[in-house]
Amino acid sequence: MPRQARSKATIDAIFDATIQILLSYGVRRLTTTRVAERAGVSVGTLYQYFPHKEALLYAIIEHYLSQVAEAVEESCNQNLGQPLAVASDALVSAYILAKSKDAEASRALYTVSSDVDVADLVNATFKRLHDAGGRLLRSCPHVQFENVDEVTFTLMAAVTGATRVAFQNDAHREKLDDFREQIMTMCRAFLQNAAVDR
Amino acid sequence: MPRQARSKATIDAIFDATIQILLSYGVRRLTTTRVAERAGVSVGTLYQYFPHKEALLYAIIEHYLSQVAEAVEESCNQNLGQPLAVASDALVSAYILAKSKDAEASRALYTVSSDVDVADLVNATFKRLHDAGGRLLRSCPHVQFENVDEVTFTLMAAVTGATRVAFQNDAHREKLDDFREQIMTMCRAFLQNAAVDR
Amino acid sequence: MPRQARSKATIDAIFDATIQILLSYGVRRLTTTRVAERAGVSVGTLYQYFPHKEALLYAIIEHYLSQVAEAVEESCNQNLGQPLAVASDALVSAYILAKSKDAEASRALYTVSSDVDVADLVNATFKRLHDAGGRLLRSCPHVQFENVDEVTFTLMAAVTGATRVAFQNDAHREKLDDFREQIMTMCRAFLQNAAVDR
Amino acid sequence: MPRQARSKATIDAIFDATIQILLSYGVRRLTTTRVAERAGVSVGTLYQYFPHKEALLYAIIEHYLSQVAEAVEESCNQNLGQPLAVASDALVSAYILAKSKDAEASRALYTVSSDVDVADLVNATFKRLHDAGGRLLRSCPHVQFENVDEVTFTLMAAVTGATRVAFQNDAHREKLDDFREQIMTMCRAFLQNAAVDR
DNA sequence: GATGAATGAGGCTTCATTCAT
DNA sequence: CATGAATGAAGCCTCATTCAT
Structure with a gap:
C-alpha cells in the first residue's frame, strides 16, 4: 500500500x-x-x-464544508442560463442533497461548529455559496433583481439555516424529503416575487 | 437591599x-x-x-429563548384572523425583533445552543414557535393549507435558521433591517404560494 | 426556658x-x-x-466515650471485692450495655473515630477502662495475677475490640445478646485461667 | 525495565x-x-x-486484607484435625503474625477501614476468617461446640478486635509479643470452656 | 514511523467558616 | 444573639499533549 x-x-x-x-x-x-x-x-x-485537537476538528469541518460548497458550485455552474425556477430548484436541491449525503456527519458537525474556532471557515464557505448562487441568479434570462446581493444572502441564509434546523430537530429527521420540497417551493416563490422582468 | x-x-x-x-x-x-x-x-x-455549569447554561438559554417564544406567541395571538400577508409579516417581525432586542446575547447563545445538554430545550422552544405559528396560519381567513404542519415547520425553520445565519455572519450583522424585509418577503411569498383558497 | x-x-x-x-x-x-x-x-x-467541625466531632465522641467509661467505672466500683467470675461478668456486661444503650450512636461514631484526631481521647478513655478494670481485678478475693497489667490490657482490648467488630458487622447486629453471653464466657475463662490462688 | x-x-x-x-x-x-x-x-x-480515590483505597485494603486472610486460611488448613489447643494457637498466631508483618501498614489501614466504601470488603474478609476458623474448629478431634458459629464469631471478633486495639494503642505498640501470648491464652481458655467432649 | 504511558495544567465542585443584617 | 448568603481554598478528576521505547 x-x-x-x-x-x-x-x-x-x-x-x-x-x-x-x-x-x-x-x-x-x-x-x-x-x-x-x-x-x-x-x-x-x-x-x-x-498538530492539535482543534486542527483535527478544523480539518474535518473544512472537509465536509468544502464538499458541500463544491457540490453547490458545480450545480450552479451547470445551470447557468436556466430559467429562474429551474435554477432555484437546482441550487436548493444541490445543497440539501450534499448535506444529506452524509446526514450523520452533518448532524454531528453542527454540534462542533461552535466549539472550534471555525467562524471564519463557515463565513468563507458561506461566501462561496453566496457567490455561486449570485452568479446563478444573475445568469437567469428575462429577469433581474433590484439588489441581487441582499436577495442572494437571504436565499442562502434561509436554505442553509432551515436545513440546519431540520437536521437538528429530532422530530423532523425522518421527513427530509418533504422538507426539501417545501424549501424548494419557498425559494422559488421568493425569487419569483423578488425578480423583475427585464 | x-x-x-x-x-x-x-x-x-x-x-x-x-x-x-x-x-x-x-x-x-x-x-x-x-x-x-x-x-x-x-x-x-x-x-x-x-447546581452545576450545565444548569447555568440551561437557565440562561431558557431565559432568552422563553422571552423570544413569548414575544412570538403574543404576536401570533394578537394577529389571529388577520389576512395571510399581515399574519406572516407579524410573525416574522416579532421573531426577528425579539432576537434583535438583545442581539449580543443572541449571538453569544447561538454558540451554546448546539450543546447536547440544551438540545431538548431548543427543540421544545421550537415547538412552541411551531405551534403558535400553526394556530396563526390556521386562523387566516379565506385560505387554507394542504398540510399545515409541513408548511409551518418549513416557515419557522427558515425564519429561525436564516436569522441565525444572519446573526452569525460577520458581514451581515449591520444589515439586519434589510434582512428582515427580505425574510418577510420570502415568507409572504411562500405562504401565498402554498395557500389555497377556501 | x-x-x-x-x-x-x-x-x-x-x-x-x-x-x-x-x-x-x-x-x-x-x-x-x-x-x-x-x-x-x-x-x-x-x-x-x-469553634470548628472537628471540635463538634471531638465533643460528641468525648460525650459518648465518657458515658461508657463512667458506666464501666461505676460497675467496677460497685463490684470491688466480688469473686472473679462475678466481677468479670459485671465488667463485660457494663461495657456492652453502655454501648448498646445508644447502639446507633456507637455504630455511627466508630466511622468517625479515624477521621478526627481523637486518638488521644480514645487512648485516654481506654486507660480509664483499663484502670477501673485493673482495680476490680486486684480486688478479687483469693486470687491474684502474675502481671495484672498485661491481663487487664488484653481483657479490655478483647472486650472493646470484639464489641466494635460486632457492632460494625452487618450480619451480627441483631445477635448482640448472644454475643454478650459469649464474650462474658470468654472473659471469665480467660481470667480464671490467668489467675493463681493466693 | x-x-x-x-x-x-x-x-x-x-x-x-x-x-x-x-x-x-x-x-x-x-x-x-x-x-x-x-x-x-x-x-x-x-x-x-x-479510576478514583475510592478505588485506590479499596485496592490497598484489599491487598493487605487478602494477605492476612490467606495467611490465616493457610494456617487453618494446615492444622485441620489438630487438638483444640494447637488449633487455637495456630489460628491466633497466624493472624497476629500476618498483621505484624507490615505493622505500619496495618496501623495505617485501620484508619481507613471504617470508611463506608470499604465496609463491604472488611465484612467479606471477616467472613473468610470466620469460615476458615469455623472449619478448623469443626475438625478438632474429641470435641464439639454447641453452636459453632457463635463461638467462631466471638473468637474471631475478639482476636481481630483486640489486635486492632493493640495496634492502635500508643502504649502497647511495643509489647506485641506479650499481647500475642495473652490472646492465645484467652482463646484457648475460651474454646476449651465452650467445647464439650464427644 | 508508530506506540501509549506519563504528564500536569486546569476545570468543576464542595464545604468549613465568616460576617453583615 | 441568630441567621444564612457569601467566600474561596482545596479536593477530585480529565484530557490534550509529549517522548522514550
Whole structure:
C-alpha cells in the first residue's frame, strides 16, 4: 500500500471515528484518545497527522464544508442560463442533497461548529455559496433583481439555516424529503416575487 | 437591599457575565470561575444559584429563548384572523425583533445552543414557535393549507435558521433591517404560494 | 426556658443530628450545614457552640466515650471485692450495655473515630477502662495475677475490640445478646485461667 | 525495565506512599495529589491505575486484607484435625503474625477501614476468617461446640478486635509479643470452656 | 514511523467558616 | 444573639499533549 494511500486511509478512519464519537458521546466526550482508539491507531499517530485537537476538528469541518460548497458550485455552474425556477430548484436541491449525503456527519458537525474556532471557515464557505448562487441568479434570462446581493444572502441564509434546523430537530429527521420540497417551493416563490422582468 | 432584589441582581450579573465571556472567549473557555469572577461574585455564590455549569447554561438559554417564544406567541395571538400577508409579516417581525432586542446575547447563545445538554430545550422552544405559528396560519381567513404542519415547520425553520445565519455572519450583522424585509418577503411569498383558497 | 437548659437542648439536637447524618449519609457527607439544618438551627448558631467541625466531632465522641467509661467505672466500683467470675461478668456486661444503650450512636461514631484526631481521647478513655478494670481485678478475693497489667490490657482490648467488630458487622447486629453471653464466657475463662490462688 | 514490572513498581510506590501519608497526615489529608507526589508519579499516572480515590483505597485494603486472610486460611488448613489447643494457637498466631508483618501498614489501614466504601470488603474478609476458623474448629478431634458459629464469631471478633486495639494503642505498640501470648491464652481458655467432649 | 504511558495544567465542585443584617 | 448568603481554598478528576521505547 503506497504511502499516500495509507495516509488517506488513516485520515479517513480518523474522520469517521470523530463523527461516530460525536454522534454517540457528544462534543464534551470527544477526546483525542477516544478518537484514536476508535480509528484503530494510537494517539501518537493521530498527532502525526493533526498538530492539535482543534486542527483535527478544523480539518474535518473544512472537509465536509468544502464538499458541500463544491457540490453547490458545480450545480450552479451547470445551470447557468436556466430559467429562474429551474435554477432555484437546482441550487436548493444541490445543497440539501450534499448535506444529506452524509446526514450523520452533518448532524454531528453542527454540534462542533461552535466549539472550534471555525467562524471564519463557515463565513468563507458561506461566501462561496453566496457567490455561486449570485452568479446563478444573475445568469437567469428575462429577469433581474433590484439588489441581487441582499436577495442572494437571504436565499442562502434561509436554505442553509432551515436545513440546519431540520437536521437538528429530532422530530423532523425522518421527513427530509418533504422538507426539501417545501424549501424548494419557498425559494422559488421568493425569487419569483423578488425578480423583475427585464 | 432586600433579599429578593439582591438575588435577582446577582443572577442578572451572572447571566451578563456569561454572555460577555461567551462573546469574548468562546464556549470552550467559559469556565465557572471566570463567570463568577466577571460577575463579581465568588464561585461559591454562583453554585448557590446554579447546581452545576450545565444548569447555568440551561437557565440562561431558557431565559432568552422563553422571552423570544413569548414575544412570538403574543404576536401570533394578537394577529389571529388577520389576512395571510399581515399574519406572516407579524410573525416574522416579532421573531426577528425579539432576537434583535438583545442581539449580543443572541449571538453569544447561538454558540451554546448546539450543546447536547440544551438540545431538548431548543427543540421544545421550537415547538412552541411551531405551534403558535400553526394556530396563526390556521386562523387566516379565506385560505387554507394542504398540510399545515409541513408548511409551518418549513416557515419557522427558515425564519429561525436564516436569522441565525444572519446573526452569525460577520458581514451581515449591520444589515439586519434589510434582512428582515427580505425574510418577510420570502415568507409572504411562500405562504401565498402554498395557500389555497377556501 | 433558662439559658443553660436551652443550650443543653441545642447541643443535644446538634449531637442527635450528627449521629443521624452519620448513619444516613456517612462521614464523607457530614457537613456542618447539614448538621445545623437537621438540628433545626443555623450554621452560625452551630459555630457559636463549636469553634470548628472537628471540635463538634471531638465533643460528641468525648460525650459518648465518657458515658461508657463512667458506666464501666461505676460497675467496677460497685463490684470491688466480688469473686472473679462475678466481677468479670459485671465488667463485660457494663461495657456492652453502655454501648448498646445508644447502639446507633456507637455504630455511627466508630466511622468517625479515624477521621478526627481523637486518638488521644480514645487512648485516654481506654486507660480509664483499663484502670477501673485493673482495680476490680486486684480486688478479687483469693486470687491474684502474675502481671495484672498485661491481663487487664488484653481483657479490655478483647472486650472493646470484639464489641466494635460486632457492632460494625452487618450480619451480627441483631445477635448482640448472644454475643454478650459469649464474650462474658470468654472473659471469665480467660481470667480464671490467668489467675493463681493466693 | 519491562512494562509489567514497571507497572508493579508504580503500584507498589503508590501503595507505599498511601500508607506513609496515612501515617503522617491522617485520612483527612490523604489527597490523590499528595499520594502521587509522594509516590514520585503524576496524578494522571495515579488515575491510570485507579479510576478514583475510592478505588485506590479499596485496592490497598484489599491487598493487605487478602494477605492476612490467606495467611490465616493457610494456617487453618494446615492444622485441620489438630487438638483444640494447637488449633487455637495456630489460628491466633497466624493472624497476629500476618498483621505484624507490615505493622505500619496495618496501623495505617485501620484508619481507613471504617470508611463506608470499604465496609463491604472488611465484612467479606471477616467472613473468610470466620469460615476458615469455623472449619478448623469443626475438625478438632474429641470435641464439639454447641453452636459453632457463635463461638467462631466471638473468637474471631475478639482476636481481630483486640489486635486492632493493640495496634492502635500508643502504649502497647511495643509489647506485641506479650499481647500475642495473652490472646492465645484467652482463646484457648475460651474454646476449651465452650467445647464439650464427644 | 508508530506506540501509549506519563504528564500536569486546569476545570468543576464542595464545604468549613465568616460576617453583615 | 441568630441567621444564612457569601467566600474561596482545596479536593477530585480529565484530557490534550509529549517522548522514550
